[in-house]
Amino acid sequence: MTVAKMSQKCPYCKETINAGATRCKHCHADLSAGSKKKASALANLDNFRTGFLCGILFTLILTVLGYFHFFAGE
Ligand SMILES: [Zn+2]
Structure with a gap:
């Protein structure tokens, strides 16, 4: 043995x-490999969602600031 x-x-x-x-x-x-895999997949999804929302927010702020700058310059 x-x-x-x-x-x-x-x-x-x-x-x-x-x-x-x-x-x-x-x-x-x-x-247990199963639960570990599931947890990391969920974390990846959360990271993706957070990055996506931050990107949208950043673009929105830049757009608003750009418009303000454009109209102030007129
Ligand atoms: Zn141990």
Whole structure:
């Protein structure tokens, strides 16, 4: 019986844990790939939305300032 096949190393604390474990028994880190993937995808969507809204707001402000400048110059 090989111990190496029955265990894996925690990517966070490098301690040996059972293979297929979803939670590290040493540092209690979540090791389930599914939930981690979902969380990062949601974060990416949030970043995209924030950047998109900031871009629209910035363009709007520049447009308003541009009009003000144009009419003030007349
Ligand atoms: Zn750990």
